[in-house]
Amino acid sequence: MIRIKHLNLSYSAGGRCYDVLKDINLEIAAGETCAIIGPSGCGKSTLLKILAGIITEIDGIVEIAGQQVRPKQQKIGFIPQNYGLLAWKNVYDNILLGAKIKGMNLDGQEDGLASMMQLLGLKGLEYRYPGELSGGQQQRVALARAFLLNPDLLLMDEPFSALDALTREDIQQVFLNVWRGHSTATVLVTHHMEEAVYLGRKIVIMSAGPGTISNIVENPLFGVADIRSKPEFFQLCIELRKMVKKDWAK
C-alpha cells in the first residue's frame, strides 16, 4: 500500500518560495495501477520524484508498505521523463543496471530477458549506446530495465510519450502483460486520457496552481478484455475529458 497524507511541497527559485503540491492525499493498494493526469506544471513529476525518494524535504506523510520512502531498501523502479539511461553503457548493460545495483542474481533469467527484449522490440540493439537510439527505443530500454527489476513500486513519467500510436498500443499491452505477471503497484503520469483509462485502475486528476488532486476515479473498465474497441471505453474517455475541463477551468 502506498499512502500519501497531507503532502505539501514548496520549491524555492529566483529568490522566492512557492507552493507546488498542496494537501495531496492518495492511497494506492498493493498491486494497483494509478494513472495521473494533470496540466503541465501541476507537479506530477514532482510527486513521482517524492515517491521515488529523490525529493525528500517534504511536509506530510508518504509511506510505502507502512515505511517511509527509502529507495536503498525498497525496490522502486523509476522511469523519468528523460528515460534515465547512462550514455556510456550499451542497451544490454543499461537494462541490467537496476537489477545489478539491487544485487539481484540474474542467473537462469537469460530466456526471460531475451523474450522481454523481443516483446519490446529491442532485439538486435543490445550493443548500441543510448545516443545511437531513437527516443522511442530509449524509452523501451528504460521500460525493460524497470520490468527486469521486478520492483515493489513502479513509477513511470509519461513512459510511452515518444512512441508512435501503434507501437504505443503494443507496448501498453506489453506493460499490462508484465504487470499481470507481477502485480506491481504502479503510478504513471500521462497526458493521454485513453492511456489513463486503459492502464489505470485508479485515475487521479490533478489541477494546477498549486498542484492539488481534484478528482479520483475508480476505473470500472480496467482489465476488461479488448476494452479499447468497446463503446464504454470511448464513453468513459468523454466523461473524463468533461470532468478534467471543468476541474482545470476552476
Ligand SMILES: Nc1ncnc2c1ncn2[C@@H]1O[C@H](COP(=O)(O)OP(=O)(O)OP(=O)(O)O)[C@@H](O)[C@H]1O
Ligand atoms: N528543481 C526545481 N526548482 C524549482 N522549481 C521547480 C523545480 N522542478 C520543477 N519546478 C517547478 O515546479 C512546478 C511543477 O513541476 P513538475 O515538473 O512537477 O510539473 P509536471 O506536472 O510534471 O509538468 P509537465 O506535465 O510539464 O511535465 C513547475 O512550476 C516547475 O516549473
